[in-house]
Amino acid sequence: MKSFNFYNITNSAFKKLGFSCAFTFAIIASNTLAEDKLPTQFTDVTLDSKLKIDFEPVNDMLDANVFNMGPSRRVNAKRPRASMGTKLKRAISASTHNEANRFTYELIQKNNHEDKVTAIKLYLESIPAKTSLKQYNRAEQLAYWLNLYNITVINEIVKRYPRIRLKKLLTGSNSLLDEKLINIDGIELSLNDIHHDILYKNYYKNPLIIYGLYQGNIGGPNINKKAYTGKNVYRLLKANATEFINSNRGTNTDMFSELEVSSYYARNADYFPDFEHDLRSHLLQFADEKTSKKIDLADELTANINNWKVTDLYGSDRVFGGGTAPGAAGMLGSGADPSLTQKVMEDANMGKGVNLTDTQISRLRQLMKVRAKNIGNTSVTVNDLDDSEDDN
Structure with missing residues (x-):
């Protein structure tokens, strides 16, 4: 490895x-x-x-x-709790936050x-x-x-x-x-x-x-x-198309008579000349059973799903107060993909100068657990972290 x-x-x-x-x-x-x-x-x-x-x-x-998060299970993230020393919480797009x-x-x-x-x-x-x-x-x-x-x-x-x-x-x-x-x-x-x-x-x-x-x-x-x-x-x-279309980033299957899709499709409208008809046909090529039913039953299509946040690992979450915890992240693990967390573990737990905030540690923990469930890996270990903040 x-x-x-x-x-x-x-x-x-x-x-x-x-x-x-x-x-x-x-x-x-x-x-x-x-x-x-x-x-x-x-x-x-x-x-x-x-x-x-x-x-x-x-x-x-x-x-x-690259940290592979696995296929989406279409589970919304819970709103993060406030950092220590403040009542402010970070705004997130709950349906796509962990995708x-x-x-x-x-x-x-x-x-x-x-x-x-x-x-x-x-x-x-x-x-x-x-x-x-x-x-x-x-x-x-x-x-x-x-x-x-x-x-x-x-x-x-x-x-x-x-x-x-x-x-x-x-x-x-x-x-x-x-x-x-x-x-x-x-x-x-x-x-x-x-x-x-x-x-x-x-x-x-x-x-x-x-x-x-x-x-x-x-x-x-x-x-x-x-x-x-x-x-x-x-x-x-084809794998990327299947993952995207069957995720909350690509399609929203919760609406009753409307099919919400990613705004990315609107920005690529030149690939779908008859936009709604061509896009529906395209989506059905890769949609799973639940998504296919939604596409077939929806009366209208709206390209309005967005999440503009950068796909980093933990560092861009805005921090409102709170201290640093340089050692806690060292116990994060991901059995199926240890190469990624190895660097975090080394830096955070072996004195190499990385101090992670409570917010960053919490974010790492969330992604590790979500990924483990997406991929079906139950071996993720998270110690020294409060189990009360579980995204799923």
């Missing part, structure tokens, strides 16, 4: 990163993506190509930093590893200069674009962390998604260029694509513990 130090990337991977950094910094951006026509290097393909892209650095980072996989932004920041994330992004940007994308098949290209998109999102959130809410970053006239953050072969790209131009046009407006685009917020599709590859990309996209 790998230790939690994503920075346990292999020597060969680091050599790749070092090369890419030097190369990418040498690029002079001279072009931007045309609005009406994609450059041929982003459209051409070798259909029978067997070439593979090395996504090892991406895979190592995700494996060490979505988490990424350990707080630990990357604590260990000053922001530059490692940037290095992986630069490595991905450098790949087409060594082997043109058109020499790969469509599945390999899709894996490339999704990995590049997701690592870029993570890199931008890392720069801004501990920002709690991401709505202004993801929507509006100054959206992060519209910034030219990526440079490939001297062509500047935004995340929306990849999403709504390259992927939309090259993959025949396939709605599965949207589930591979991590947004950084709880209300969006999951970030996976594995990098996308040409071999696994469609399987992982």
Whole structure:
């Protein structure tokens, strides 16, 4: 089992990163993506190509930093109790508060590893200069674009962390998604260029694509513990679609005559030309029995489910007073995924300088217990923590 130090990337991977950094910094951006026509290097393909892209650095980072929460059980979170010394409570979106996989932004920041994330992004940007994308098949290209998109999102959130809410970053006239953050072969790209131009046009407006685009917020599709590859990309996209649609983030099955769905679908309306009809048909492809019945019976559809909070592990919860408890978190455990908590245990319980607040400890405890129930693992151990605050 790998230790939690994503920075346990292999020597060969680091050599790749070092090369890419030097190369990418040498690029002079001279072009931007045309609005009406994609450059041929982003459209051409070798259909029978067997070439593979090395996504090892991406895979190592995700494996060490993504906490898999398992499939949703559609259980609402209880409102958190007030921190010691105050009567103020934190506002949460109860139906989605404990959903979505988490990424350990707080630990990357604590260990000053922001530059490692940037290095992986630069490595991905450098790949087409060594082997043109058109020499790969469509599945390999899709894996490339999704990995590049997701690592870029993570890199931008890392720069801004501990920002709690991401709505202004993801929507509006100054959206992060519209910034030219990526440079490939001297062509500047935004995340929306990849999403709504390259992927939309090259993959025949396939709605599965949207589930591979991590947004950084709880209300969006999951970030996976594995990098996308040409071999696994469609399987992982279908798994993400199934998880999202059958979660409180994707659909609300409690309403009587109305079907509430994620606002993420409205932001991807170009994938559903006849929005309500096409979206219903799409949802039914991946919905479980209960969700399917709700979709069939609902008179109307409203895209209004949101949770803009960042998908961190524990660090962004606002703290109203309360002290720190550096040792209590050391007894948190997760039998099926010990690599994630190992770092927290080491830092909090072995004198490495991490002091967790009562609020942060409580949040860790909640996520561990919810995850154990989602996955069916009953071996989670939580000691020295008050059992009165149980989310489920």
